[in-house]
Amino acid sequence: MNSKVFWIAPIIIMAIGFLPMPYGYYNLSRLVVCGCSIYFAYQLYQRQDITFVWIFGFLAILYNPIIPVHLYEKQIWMIVNIVTALIFVFKGKQLDTPEHKENDL
Numbered sequence: 560m561n562s563k564v565f566w567i568a569p570i571i572i573m574a575i576g577f578l579p580m581p582y583g584y585y586n587l588s589r590l591v592v593c594g595c596s597i598y599f600a601y602q603l604y605q606r607q608d609i610t611f612v613w614i615f616g617f618l619a620i621l622y623n624p625i626i627p628v629h630l631y632e633k634q635i636w637m638i639v640n641i642v643t644a645l646i647f648v649f650k651g652k653q654l655d656t657p658e659h660k661e662n663d664l
Contacts, residue, residue: 562602562651562654562655563651563655565595565598565599565651566595566599566647566648566650566651566652566654566655567651568591568595569588569591569592569595569596569643569644569647570644570647570648572587572588572591572592573588573592573640573643573644574644575588576588576636576640577637577640586624586627588622589622589623589624589627590624592618592622592643593618593619593622593623593624595647596615596616596618596619596622597615597619599611599615599647599650599651599654600612600615600616600619602654603615603650611650614646615646615650618643618646621639622643
């Protein structure tokens with residue numbers, strides 16, 4: 560499976576979230592970001608990148624749709640989403656580089 564979808568999808572979902580959307584959309588975005596965070600935590604655990612396992616584990620808890628974390632202000636969530644997107648871009652591009660893909664074989 561192409562791993563790019565696991566770092567591009569949450570970025571797109573969070574970018575759309577900057578627009579005024581119904582509350583249900585934010586539940587969907589939590590589901591997507593939480594699922595992709597769990598995927599990344601597992602992939603990084605296999606690569607022994609423990610620091611980012613903890614970071615993505617924290618993101619999975621922060622964005623979990625079952626017991627949601629409420630920050631109450633959309634501006635705070637916008638900042639959190641930007642930081643989260645930067646983390647996904649950084650690790651997503653890093654894991655898509657050829658030297659990381661060769662290690663997967």
